[in-house]
Amino acid sequence: MSTVLVLYMPVIHETYLELIDSQRWDEIFIIENSLAIELVDSLRKDLRALNAETVKSILVRRDGARPAFVVSGATAIFDQSTQFVLPDEDVSHAFAKRFLHGREVEFRNVFLRYDRKRTTEPFEPNPDEVITTDQFARDMIARCDELATKSPDWWRQIGGLIVKEGKIIEELQMFNEAKPFGMVPYELGDPRSNFKKGLHPDLTLVLHVEQGLVSEAARLGIALEGADLYVSTFPCPWCATAVAYSGIGRVYYRDGYAMLDGEEILKSNGVELIRVVEP
Numbered sequence: 001m002s003t004v005l006v007l008y009m010p011v012i013h014e015t016y017l018e019l020i021d022s023q024r025w026d027e028i029f030i031i032e033n034s035l036a037i038e039l040v041d042s043l044r045k046d047l048r049a050l051n052a053e054t055v056k057s058i059l060v061r062r063d064g065a066r067p068a069f070v071v072s073g074a075t076a077i078f079d080q081s082t083q084f085v086l087p088d089e090d091v092s093h094a095f096a097k098r099f100l101h102g103r104e105v106e107f108r109n110v111f112l113r114y115d116r117k118r119t120t121e122p123f124e125p126n127p128d129e130v131i132t133t134d135q136f137a138r139d140m141i142a143r144c145d146e147l148a149t150k151s152p153d154w155w156r157q158i159g160g161l162i163v164k165e166g167k168i169i170e171e172l173q174m175f176n177e178a179k180p181f182g183m184v185p186y187e188l189g190d191p192r193s194n195f196k197k198g199l200h201p202d203l204t205l206v207l208h209v210e211q212g213l214v215s216e217a218a219r220l221g222i223a224l225e226g227a228d229l230y231v232s233t234f235p236c237p238w239c240a241t242a243v244a245y246s247g248i249g250r251v252y253y254r255d256g257y258a259m260l261d262g263e264e265i266l267k268s269n270g271v272e273l274i275r276v277v278e279p
């Protein structure tokens, strides 16, 4: 039985090459650009995308012995005894659905690009530390919970606060709240109610607690360099970016999930992530 790799490869970066080098493929098929667009319409916006023929010729030049082909809709006919491996992403699933029905297919979990799934799927963050016994940290999270109960956002109540030199900054204790006033969704309706959880999270009237804290600190002239943020739920990607560039040194959180590059942007800015859990 032969094993082949089928993939959409719009650019050449290390992770694509690692996948290609991860085993000895009998053949490599690069999904042709117009077929990829036919399968996943949003790929027409991928301005980076190299022509599949160009990618093929680079691969062949890099490793002449390895046969690489461009697969278009018309040529997607495969030998019955072939085993297929595809990266686990939207275009691969669409390809398999159309052309590989009933065949042996493995979707390999490798992050090559932000497809729809990688863009919208929540995942468990990897904290630098998990603490259970630190009484101060647990008290701060309990205070966040208390603040959260004041949030008029019934669907998602989140509290947060800033600690500097071991003390809560009195003015920097907040909860998420619609602006310009907390009850505005009850007056005009909540735009979030038009979407399922996780979809279009930017379309909201609510100021997230982390952005509220960073903005309020700027207004009051309180530097956040080296400060600690305590928040009941892990920051969303937009808040993570604001926090990462605000100077905040540590984020203490209890639950929640990371999305998009939220965790990565914090870590790459040297922000320590500490999860506070009950013992």
Ligand SMILES: [Zn+2]
Pocket: 208, 209, 210, 211, 235, 236, 237, 238, 239, 240
């Ligand atoms: Zn947020």
